[in-house]
Amino acid sequence: MKKKLLAVAMAASMTFGTAAALPQAAFTDTYLTASATFEEGDFKFEISADSEAMVVSYIGSGGDVVIPKTAGGKTVTRIYSGTFYKNESVTSVTVPDTINRIDSSAFDSCYNVKKITLPDSLPQIEYNTFSSCYSLESINIPKSVTKIGDWAFLYCYALDSVALPTGLKSIGYSSFAFCTSLKSITLPSGLEEIGNNAFYSCPAMKSVTIPEGLRALDDQAFGYKWDSINKEIVKDEDFRIYGGINTLAEEYAQGEGFEFVARAAGKNRFATAAEISRSMRTKPSVVFLANGMNYADALAGVPIAKSMNAPILLTNTDTLPAETLAEIKRLGAKNVILLGGKDVISDKVVGTLKANGCNTDRIEGADRFETAVKIAKTFNPSPSDVFFVYGFNFADALSVGAAAGKMGAPIIYLRTDGTIDKATAAYLADLKKQGCVSNAYVIGGEKVISKDMMNKAGSALGVTPKRISGANRYETCINVNKTFANLFKSKGVSIAKGLDFPDALAGGVLAASLEAPILLADKALQSTQKEYLKPKKPNLFYVLGGTNAVPDKLVNEVAAASK
Numbered sequence: 074m075k076k077k078l079l080a081v082a083m084a085a086s087m088t089f090g091t092a093a094a095l096p097q098a099a100f101t102d103t104y105l106t107a108s109a110t111f112e113e114g115d116f117k118f119e120i121s122a123d124s125e126a127m128v129v130s131y132i133g134s135g136g137d138v139v140i141p142k143t144a145g146g147k148t149v150t151r152i153y154s155g156t157f158y159k160n161e162s163v164t165s166v167t168v169p170d171t172i173n174r175i176d177s178s179a180f181d182s183c184y185n186v187k188k189i190t191l192p193d194s195l196p197q198i199e200y201n202t203f204s205s206c207y208s209l210e211s212i213n214i215p216k217s218v219t220k221i222g223d224w225a226f227l228y229c230y231a232l233d234s235v236a237l238p239t240g241l242k243s244i245g246y247s248s249f250a251f252c253t254s255l256k257s258i259t260l261p262s263g264l265e266e267i268g269n270n271a272f273y274s275c276p277a278m279k280s281v282t283i284p285e286g287l288r289a290l291d292d293q294a295f296g297y298k299w300d301s302i303n304k305e306i307v308k309d310e311d312f313r314i315y316g317g318i319n320t321l322a323e324e325y326a327q328g329e330g331f332e333f334v335a336r337a338a339g340k341n342r343f344a345t346a347a348e349i350s351r352s353m354r355t356k357p358s359v360v361f362l363a364n365g366m367n368y369a370d371a372l373a374g375v376p377i378a379k380s381m382n383a384p385i386l387l388t389n390t391d392t393l394p395a396e397t398l399a400e401i402k403r404l405g406a407k408n409v410i411l412l413g414g415k416d417v418i419s420d421k422v423v424g425t426l427k428a429n430g431c432n433t434d435r436i437e438g439a440d441r442f443e444t445a446v447k448i449a450k451t452f453n454p455s456p457s458d459v460f461f462v463y464g465f466n467f468a469d470a471l472s473v474g475a476a477a478g479k480m481g482a483p484i485i486y487l488r489t490d491g492t493i494d495k496a497t498a499a500y501l502a503d504l505k506k507q508g509c510v511s512n513a514y515v516i517g518g519e520k521v522i523s524k525d526m527m528n529k530a531g532s533a534l535g536v537t538p539k540r541i542s543g544a545n546r547y548e549t550c551i552n553v554n555k556t557f558a559n560l561f562k563s564k565g566v567s568i569a570k571g572l573d574f575p576d577a578l579a580g581g582v583l584a585a586s587l588e589a590p591i592l593l594a595d596k597a598l599q600s601t602q603k604e605y606l607k608p609k610k611p612n613l614f615y616v617l618g619g620t621n622a623v624p625d626k627l628v629n630e631v632a633a634a635s636k
Contacts, residue, residue, distance in 0.1 A: 111145055118144045119153075127151040135162025142169040152179045161185050170194050177201050177222070184208060187231075193217050198225050200245065207231065214238055221248050223268065230254060233277075237261050244271050246291075251299075253277060260284050267294050274298040282315040283322035290321050296331055313632075318352040318587070318615060327564070332612045332632060337580070338619035339396060343387050345618055346579035347400035350384035352615075353583055357383040359408040360401055362418060362426075364390060368574040369441035370413035370448075372462075372470040372484060375581040377452035379478030382586070385579050388418060393425045401431065411435040413444055442486050443496035449483030450500070455509040458482035461530055461538065463489065463521035467574040468546035468593070473516050474581030475567070475591050476557040487515075487530060490523050501533035513538040514556075517549060543601070546571055547593055551605045554590040565589030565613030566606070568623050568631055576618035589615055594627055603634040611635050 109120040115133025118126045126147040128140060142149055149169065154176040157163060163186050168175070170192035177199040180189065184207045193215045200222035203209060209229045214221070216238040223245035226232060233254040239261045246268035249255060256277045260267075262284045269291035272278060276298050283290070296312035299305075313332040316322020326333035337352045339345040342365050350360075361378045363371030365387030378385050384404075386397045401409065409426050411418045414437040423433050436451055438444035441464055449456070460477050462470040464486030477484050485497060493501070504510050515527045515538045531538045541556050543549035550571075554561065567584040569577035571593030584591050589611075594602065614631060616623050 109145075113144045114141065116140070116144065118147075118149070120145065120147060121151070125150045127153055128156050129153045131157050131160060131163070135160070135164065137165045137167075138163050139167045140169055140172070142171045150174065152176060154178050155181070157181075157183050157186075159183070165189070168192055175199060175202055178204070181205060188212070191215050196220075198222055200224050201227070204228055211235075214241070216240060219243070221245055223247060224250075226252060228252075237264075239263060242266065244268060246270060247273060250274055257281075260287075262286055265289065267291065269293060270297075271295075276309065279309075279311060280313040280315060283320070283325065285317040285320050285322070287321045290325050292325075292329065294325070296329065318583070319354040323613070327613065330612070332614070333565075334614045334616065334628060334632075336616040336619075336623075337583070338616070338622075340619075341394075341396070342575035342579075343394035344396040345576055345622075346385065346387045347396045349576075349579045349583050349617065350386060350400050350404070353382070353384055353586060355382050355384075356404060357381060358406060359383050359410060360404060360406045361385045361410050361412055362388050362397070362422075363412045363578070364388060364417040365394075365575055366390070367413070367417050368467040368470070368578060369464065369486070370417060370444050371578050372467060372474060372574070372581075373441070373445035373448045373486070374412040374436075375474040375578070375585075376477045376481060376483060377448050378582045379585045380452045380481055383582070385412075385582060387575060387579065388422055390417060391419045391421045393422045398425070398429060401426075402429070406431070408432050408434070411437075412448065413437055414439075438496060440494075442494040445484060445486050446496045446500045449485065453481050453483060455507055456482050456504070457509060458512045458514070459504070459510055459534065460484045461487050461513065461515045461522065461527075463487065463517050466521065467578075468571070469517040469521065469549060471569070471571075471574060471577040471581070471593060472546065472550035472553045472591065473514075474577070475584035475589075476553060476560055478581055478585030479557075479560045479588070487522050487526055489521060490526055493526075493529055493533060498533055501530065505533065505535035508535070510534055510536055512536065515540045516542070516553065518542040545599075547599050548601045550591060550593045551601050554592075554605065557590075561588050561590045563588040563613060564611050565615055566592045566609075566611045566631070566635075567615040567617055568592050568594055568628060569617040570622040571595050573622070576622055580615075580617035583617075584615070587615060589613065592631065594623070594631070597627070598630050598634055606631065606634040607636075609635070 117130035119129050126144040126149045148171050151174045157180045159182040165188040167190045173194050178201045180203050182205040187208050195215050197220035201224045204224050204227040207230050210231045220243045225248045228251045230253050232252045241261050243266040247270045250273040252275050255275045266289040271294045296309045300307045314326040315334050318335045337348040339348045409431045436447050438447050460473050513536045541552050543552050567589045
């Protein structure tokens with residue numbers, strides 16, 4: 074609340090101009106120890122105790138101004154506070170590379186200056202240095218700058234683009250406030266702090282990507298403006314935050330109520346699974362490894378992975394992808410559990426893992442049905458809920474992965490018709506004997522799991538299953554989400570490609586952790602999906618996969634349907 078009150082006070086004071094908010098006394102924040110004062114060309118200089126020349130006043134006629142490198146036989150190293158204060162005749166300024174300090178308010182209220190060229194010799198930009206340069210259209214922030222001070226570019230109305238250096242660490246309080254033409258800003262990855270109201274009242278800026286290394290982000294830094302008519306702060310309802318999952322970017326978006334988009338994506342399915350793992354922000358001692366070209370064992374493994382807060386990474390049958398190995402090393406995980414037999418993950422992969430210091434274990438059965446049963450027995454031998462899905466297509470298992478993971482419920486495979494396979498029948502008989510299962514769910518319509526097979530599974534288990542289905546995989550997914558809405562309490566949805574399995578597979582554990590249900594989508598949303606999104610009104614969108622899998626256009630459509 075204190076910051077918000079400060080913001081209101083600041084906005085009110087701004088209506089009277091910078092001079093009212095920042096008095097002339099601000100120019101005396103640094104002190105000269107001069108040995109001589111002289112005029113040369115268009116400037117007045119003083120010689121410092123270090124025998125260097127400092128610009129203290131501009132006395133020229135204006136236009137395009139070039140500050141000299143030397144004066145009075147001395148190197149010019151500093152521009153003093155207020156040197157160009159309220160000069161309305163200057164249109165551009167070129168600062169030489171001998172300058173290593175520009176004091177606060179040096180260019181304050183140069184209303185007509187359009188361009189200022191700075192050298193790569195400045196360690197920081199002081200507070201209020203360029204404030205109220207109303208006509209300043211662009212400026213280069215030198216690569217040497219690590220800090221931009223408070224009010225540095227306040228009221229630079231014409232400033233429409235700023236390139237920030239990679240070494241920048243801090244952006245101060247209200248540093249770009251009221252830069253009303255600023256359309257976008259690229260924040261460098263090394264940035265650590267963004268002050269309160271840093272980009273306040275920048276209405277042309279509709280989104281920002283916040284780097285993951287940021288440690289401090291004050292409220293109202295983005296997406297707010299001052300309503301001069303009603304004298305109040307107004308939030309831009311259409312402002313969007315981009316950033317990493319479980320980062321300060323997401324925390325800011327949730328705290329301020331802005332739309333948030335995070336994309337976990339890599340150059341291929343193996344790299345995407347690794348990025349999803351990174352997004353979980355956990356350091357598990359174990360990871361699960363599944364074949365990236367075969368969905369069955371991995372999908373059955375989502376609940377067990379969620380129970381251990383461990384990621385599912387992907388591999389080829391005979392070779393371990395570099396992206397997967399790199400993620401295992403980053404996690405520091407020493408134990409890898411393989412999902413499936415040697416025909417899906419061979420001993421060659423095991424050899425690579427052992428050569429890199431990993432212990433391995435394997436959960437396998439004679440086929441996908443038995444493997445699913447063994448996975449179920451391993452992580453939860455006495456479940457209260459069980460999910461049945463068709464064993465020869467991934468769509469329904471993708472739909473239920475997050476819910477199963479959240480509930481700790483096994484995913485068991487069935488055929489369309491015929492008899493229940495031997496391993497599954499024995500497992501269901503054991504659960505029936507225990508009497509532990511209260512609810513069973515069949516996911517998908519009668520074309521994938523017939524009514525007869527559903528009844529057989531229910532009889533073997535000793536409960537009456539409930540069928541959750543839809544006209545297609547997308548509607549089935551929506552109906553699963555509706556059925557288990559109480560599990561997904563966040564304001565988020567996880568968006569994944571519906572016509573392929575790897576991203577939603579690896580993302581199932583993440584979606585369960587985020588309490589953000591999976592939304593399977595492809596080229597465009599269907600009407601049932603839009604009907605689901607509108608009352609839910611999610612504003613956190615977790616995208617699983619790259620733009621080839623989930624295009625930005627589709628993400629925007631999901632966001633639009635959520636309003």
